[in-house]
Amino acid sequence: MSNDPPRLRTPSPLPxxxxxxxxxxxxxxxxxxxxxxxxxRGMEGFSLRSVAKRAGVxxxxxxxxxxxxxxxxxxxxxxxxxxxxxxQAAREAVAEADPASQIVAxxxxxxDFAIARPALFRLLWQSERPDxxxxxxxxxxxxxxxxxxxxxMATGGRSTADEAAAWAISHxxxxxxxxxxxxxMGSLPVAARDAMISGIIRRILPDA
Amino acid sequence: MSNDPPRLRTPSPLPxxxxxxxxxxxxxxxxxxxxxxxxxRGMEGFSLRSVAKRAGVxxxxxxxxxxxxxxxxxxxxxxxxxxxxxxQAAREAVAEADPASQIVAxxxxxxDFAIARPALFRLLWQSERPDxxxxxxxxxxxxxxxxxxxxxMATGGRSTADEAAAWAISHxxxxxxxxxxxxxMGSLPVAARDAMISGIIRRILPDA
DNA sequence: CCTCCTATCTTGACAGTGTAAGGATAAGGG
DNA sequence: CCCTTATCCTTACACTGTCAAGATAGGAGG
Numbered sequence: 309m310s311n312d313p314p315r316l317r318t319p320s321p322l323p324x325x326x327x328x329x330x331x332x333x334x335x336x337x338x339x340x341x342x343x344x345x346x347x348x349r350g351m352e353g354f355s356l357r358s359v360a361k362r363a364g365v366x367x368x369x370x371x372x373x374x375x376x377x378x379x380x381x382x383x384x385x386x387x388x389x390x391x392x393x394x395x396q397a398a399r400e401a402v403a404e405a406d407p408a409s410q411i412v413a414x415x416x417x418x419x420d421f422a423i424a425r426p427a428l429f430r431l432l433w434q435s436e437r438p439d440x441x442x443x444x445x446x447x448x449x450x451x452x453x454x455x456x457x458x459x460x461m462a463t464g465g466r467s468t469a470d471e472a473a474a475w476a477i478s479h480x481x482x483x484x485x486x487x488x489x490x491x492x493m494g495s496l497p498v499a500a501r502d503a504m505i506s507g508i509i510r511r512i513l514p515d516a
Numbered sequence: 517m518s519n520d521p522p523r524l525r526t527p528s529p530l531p532x533x534x535x536x537x538x539x540x541x542x543x544x545x546x547x548x549x550x551x552x553x554x555x556x557r558g559m560e561g562f563s564l565r566s567v568a569k570r571a572g573v574x575x576x577x578x579x580x581x582x583x584x585x586x587x588x589x590x591x592x593x594x595x596x597x598x599x600x601x602x603x604q605a606a607r608e609a610v611a612e613a614d615p616a617s618q619i620v621a622x623x624x625x626x627x628d629f630a631i632a633r634p635a636l637f638r639l640l641w642q643s644e645r646p647d648x649x650x651x652x653x654x655x656x657x658x659x660x661x662x663x664x665x666x667x668x669m670a671t672g673g674r675s676t677a678d679e680a681a682a683w684a685i686s687h688x689x690x691x692x693x694x695x696x697x698x699x700x701m702g703s704l705p706v707a708a709r710d711a712m713i714s715g716i717i718r719r720i721l722p723d724a
Numbered sequence: 725c726c727t728c729c730t731a732t733c734t735t736g737a738c739a740g741t742g743t744a745a746g747g748a749t750a751a752g753g754g
Numbered sequence: 755c756c757c758t759t760a761t762c763c764t765t766a767c768a769c770t771g772t773c774a775a776g777a778t779a780g781g782a783g784g
Contacts, residue, residue, distance in 0.1 A: 334761080350644045356742065366763050368563070368743080373761090377742065433695065434642045436558045468700045472689065473716045475698070480688025481680065487641065492676045492681070508681045511720050536779090542732080564771065574734050576772080581732090585771065 337363045342384050346427040351435055356380065378437055382445050386439040388428045389448035393455060395421040403442055407462040408513055414459055415478035415509045423494075424481035429486050433479070465514040473512045481505060496505045545571045545583045550592050554635040559643055563590065577643055586645055590653050594648040596636045597656035601663060603629040611649045615670040616721055623686040623717045624710055630690035631702075636693050641687070673722040689713060 341362035345354055356377045357367040374380040396417030403413035423427040431438065438445060460471045484490045493501060549570035553562055564585045565575040577639040583616035604625030630637040639646065646653060668679045692698045701709060 351643050352643065355740085357740080366766080367741090369762055371743075371762095428662075430642060433691075434638060435560065435562050469712045470711070471718055472692075472698055472701045473685075473719065476688030476692055476716070477681075477685050477720070478688070479692055480684030480686070483641075483691055484680075484684055484687055491682055493680045496676075504677050504680070508677055508684070508720070511681065512685070512716070565769080565771085575770090576735080577733055579733095579772075 310359060322495045334363065334369060338370050338373060339384055339387060340382065342380055343425075343428055346384075346431065347425070350427065351430055351437070354381075378439055381431065382438040382442045384428070385431050385435075386442070386445040386448045388425075389445070389452050390431050392418075392421050392429075392432060393452050395424075396455065407459065407464070408461070408510065411463055411474060411513065412506045412509045414495045415458070415474075415481070416505055418478040419482045419485060419505055422486035426486035429482065433483070459515075463513055474509075477509055479510045481508065528685045539678075542571065542573060542577060546578050546581060546588065547592055547595060550588055551636055554639065555633070559638060559645070562589075584616065586647055589639065589643070590646040590650045592636070593639050593643075594650070594653040594656045596633075596640050597653070597660050600626075600629050600637075601660050602642060604663065615667065615672070616718065619667045619671055619682060619721065620714050620717045622664070623682075623689070624713055626686040627690045627693060627713055630694035634694035638691065641691070658692075658716075670723075671721055681716075685717055685720045689716065 319324060342354075343361045345359050345362060349355070349358070354377075356370060359380070360367045360369055363369075370377075370380055374383060396414040399413040399417035399420065400410050403409045432449075440446060440449065456475055457471060460474050463470075463474075465471060465474070481490075487492050488494065493504060496504065530642070549567045550562075553567050553570060557563070558664075564573075564578060567588070568575045568577055576666075578596050580589055582591060586661050604622040607621040607625035607628065611617045612647060640657075646656060648657065664683055665679060668682050671678075673679060673682070689698075696702065701712060704712065715721075
């Protein structure tokens with residue numbers, strides 16, 4: 309039982325241990341594992357020990373890189389906000405250059421992100437677990453907000469209402485779609501859904 | 517140590533035990549305690565044992581009434597949806613009778629509820645813990661949705677887009693305000709805030 | 725009044741969780 | 755070559771949800 313059956317010698321000169329003591333890039337691996345965990349078990353079933361197991365390390369290994377579970381989720385949220393902005397930028401890059409089209413594109417990106425990664429979306433907007441007073445997370449979140457404000461300004465919006473309206477319509481659509489509500493709209497082909505979202509967002513823009 | 521120091525006899529003929537073995541209306545008390553727990557510690561810090569302690573019973577007492585923690589949260593969500601609808605009805609009762617005013621009133625009630633009871637609002641819309649296949653909860657949730665559809669119909673809306681737009685704008689405003697985002701708007705006096713919300717919702721209604 | 729049945733609540737146990745403390749292991753610089 | 759540092763593991767503890775078994779009341783029927 310203690311010796312393996314004889315096998316052809318593997319090319320590797322040393323019997324490389326299954327898991328080297330040092331992971332190499334555990335921090336990044338834990339962030340990936342954490343988002344998987346979040347996607348599969350949801351925010352409420354999230355377990356730090358399970359994340360560690362996913363990454364192939366002991367349950368206490370994350371502590372050194374993130375402190376506690378809040379630290380891990382804070383780092384994940386910061387990264388999430390950056391990718392959230394990237395999703396908007398991707399839509400803006402292929403849209404018309406006029407301010408209205410740009411803000412519609414941002415809204416489409418907003419929704420794209422929520423549908424593609426609903427668990428991460430919820431971590432950003434509906435969770436109380438990340439530490440939003442953290443410097444890195446705060447900066448990432450502020451950048452996302454500032455992007456919205458800039459766009460509303462560019463469309464000619466001046467009031468608090470214009471800003472709130474643009475934000476709320478994108479956010480409401482994204483949240484409802486991410487949660488699987490709005491079934492009649494969520495089951496549409498992507499092109500039709502995009503067109504519908506664009507039309508709705510345009511209703512809300514400040515009158516030209 | 518085993519006998520108390522002599523005290524004046526209390527007026528009560530029998531030394532009434534601090535906690536009678538049977539609570540009397542534990543089910544209702546647990547629902548109240550659960551919402552308090554939710555409001556104070558958030559969905560992520562929610563603890564069934566803590567709820568039981570709040571109600572003054574042992575940690576396993578809730579099991580008989582709700583089965584497990586999911587059962588408790590399911591019942592709380594069902595009750596929440598009914599009060600959510602009641603918040604909308606309260607606004608509708610004091611609004612003009614025309615369909616547009618009614619749908620605006622419903623939106624104001626939507627936001628009222630989210631601001632007054634943000635933890636409960638999140639349980640309804642962003643949690644995965646309640647069992648939405650439960651009969652009672654499903655009926656309550658469907659009633660809330662049906663109310664919206666009826667209102668959109670009454671305003672002349674026919675398309676999926678009209679329905680989605682009306683829902684999303686109320687939901688987006690409510691969610692952002694409940695989460696404490698939209699600070700510039702959340703810090704407004706109530707009357708001004710209501711006026712702003714009304715104006716935003718009216719932008720989205722199907723053109724008359 | 726007495727008995728029994730049922731609903732209600734408690735106690736005790738177990739596996740799983742997050743976190744802290746201390747030890748093991750590698751990597752690199754002196 | 756040694757020693758420092760970063761990284762990861764093991765162990766332990768308090769807390770959580772759930773289950774099983776027992777204790778307690780209330781009420782229905784004799």
